[in-house]
Amino acid sequence: MANSPEMRASDVDRDRVAAILREHAAQGRITMEEFNERLENVYASKTYGELAKVTVDLPDVDLRHRPAKVASSTPAPQGGLHPGMRAAWGAWAAASGINWVIWLIVSLTSGDLIYPWPLWVMGPWGVILLMSTIFGNGQPKRG
DSSP, rough: OOOTEEEBBHHHHHHHHHHHHHHHHHSSSSOOHHHHHHHHHHHHHHHHHHHHSTTTSSSSOGGGGGOOOOOSSSOOGGGGOOOHHHHHOOOOOOOOHHHHHHHHHHHHHHHHHHOTTTTHHHHHHHHHHHHHHHHSSOOOOOO
């Protein structure tokens, strides 16, 4: 059964059109401002007809057979970690540091060294990050 313009669109249909818009933005057919405007229209659309109006002036894009990406001239990530893993380690270090500073302040103001509870924050999180770093494939997950 063909989809008539009056039929209600699903979230999957809106996500498919959003992916098409992302591809057109990546190829430079639309600006980021146009992309954001069209994306708002996509998620406000209720029917197939409204979705079609968002991409009527753009050529068809087959997302299954996209051209191969051109190798970028950017250098390889430092330490062999992708940016997401570096960010995770940075968040771990920042949270651990803040917790140790709080522990130190409480210990100094109480006049006694209290139980080192920050170990319970940084330990399990650090172990999970370490396992992900060692046994991960080095690539960010694709959704």
